[in-house]
Amino acid sequence: MSSVPDGKKLVRSPSGLRMLPENGAFNSPFSLDEPQWVPDKECPRCMQCDTKFDFIRRKHHCRRCGRCFCDKCCSKKVALPRMCFVDPVRQCAECSLVSQKEMEFYDKQLKVLLAGGTFVVTLGSSEKSETMTCRLSNNHRYLFLDGESHFEVELSRISSMQILTDGTSPGENDIHTYTSLLDSHYISEGGTSRASGMLLHYKPMGSQDAQQLRMEAADDKKVASLWLAAMHKAAKLLYEARDQ
Ligand SMILES: [Zn+2]
């Protein structure tokens, strides 16, 4: 088992091999639980094309939604990092589309978040601000902010997030608009306005009072803007998971 990274264990589930943290409390906030499989006796027919199952037409379960399909409707094997599968797993058409979109997050945005960006950070209503690098921790659970001081924000304790954008038409460079979390077209990478900052509310450990954190892009605006766009995408994944 020498190939297993620190603090992780390989687990064999009916759906395939999974690489999980030793301690469940350290699960990535982006991770999803495996679904319950629809019991065999409850699905005599493919839930997509209605083909009746028999000895030749065998049933297969989608690893993402747990529903039951014929081979034709559930033939795609797609990576599913949110359930920590080591290899691509069988998924229905609907789920494989979602998983493919999420792969983009894992391939691109997650790497940007781990690499970090530089921001001018203001805590609460303080007059003082500090230039800090902000990055996502390796287990995806915290934002680490490092400057003269250091503090961290646990993602699961963030209650709201707003992305601040720069207007890009001439003369509007100073105007900031508050864009709601799910209004994503404002900060697509090629969009008309660019993410320039972020306003977070979160409850620090052991406190019931929400704290405000304001981050504005420092010198390297391009890197900061990409980082904010990635954070926005991450927040969408987290909020979708909370809604389920
Ligand atoms: Zn089918």
Ligand SMILES: [Zn+2]
């Ligand atoms: Zn599915």
